[in-house]
Amino acid sequence: MLEVEQKFLLADKTALLDQLAQLGATQETDQEQEDLYFTHPVRNFAETDEAFRIRRIGSENRVTYKGPKRNTVSKIRKEIELAFESGQSAFEQLTEMLELLGFHPLRSVRKRRTPFTCQHQQRAFEITIDEVEGLGLFAEIELLAEESELQEADNAIIELAAYLGMTHPIRTSYLGMLIEKETQSGSD
Template sequence: MPNIADFYFYQRRSPMLEIEQKFRIPDQSQLLAQLEQIGAEQGATLDQEDYYFAHPSRNFVETDEALRIRRIGTENHITYKGPKRATVSKIRKEIELAFETGPEALAQLKEMLELLGFQPVRNVKKQRTPYSFHHEQRHFEITIDEVEGLGTFAEVETLAEEEELEQAEAAVIQLAEQLGLSSPIRTSYLGMLMQQAEDS
């Protein structure tokens, strides 16, 4: 049975489609009870910081793309996210690659991107607690995120090939409903923070 580490490895090595639903959760107790009931496997809480960059000649706001460096503890990853598809869930292509660990490697990659013309946009900091769940030959990750400046959220996610997209999205929606989650949010944490800054 896949575990959380397998999920991250699968995500990094394969340019799959990411199917995700995000929810704001004012109270974690009900969700935690549901996760225990279905037998989801809890992973270690992770300290994450995401660094987003603007393209020198392409407007990522208009194209609905993203380029991100993510620090998970001492681990580093660089991620491309493609445009979101017009569905209830957030569906997009994601390509994620790990690179050398540690703050020095992180600083060097940030400097390299800036030298190439990419401009820092904003950082997103969060504490993420992942849960792994396997059901009907599909692996899911459910996360509880404490996002600095925004509050607490839950995400339900799986990865799929193009040909199995419809079934995968239906499975994500069904699992979210089983967990008592409603009113999905399609806006990213970055988008929420930027909108919050504009409104203040």
């Protein structure tokens, strides 16, 4: 499966919540997430446009690989995510193991995520509102799709985003935005 998503800077959270309610979206439980991104020992993920991270959601842990973004309006990329043992100790042990294998922690991204599920035009969307530490408020619209369904999924996200009044997607990841912000403030 491929992840198809668009991300937007969110100017008015209340307006989006009202629109989601009108669509009949179901709000899931808020999540505190921490993503620890790693650099590869021999491959430059910034050049290959890949990402490798460990994510903590409460006490739940996941390891995720994200492949290069395809050149489309939406962000389309291969994503492989696997759960591993819960708890802080397991998170720290996997971090240590990766470091011993030559991976290096790059940066953490912390956010409060409010997920919603929504049926729209016979598709099941995941819509999230993210309060990202150091960046602000964002909304994401996401679908999972097979290769043969990519164009339809991309079009469906573009249509739903426009319906919700979101017209300027951001292709840069939260990690990329934070690094860019730190680079800019370091040069000031």
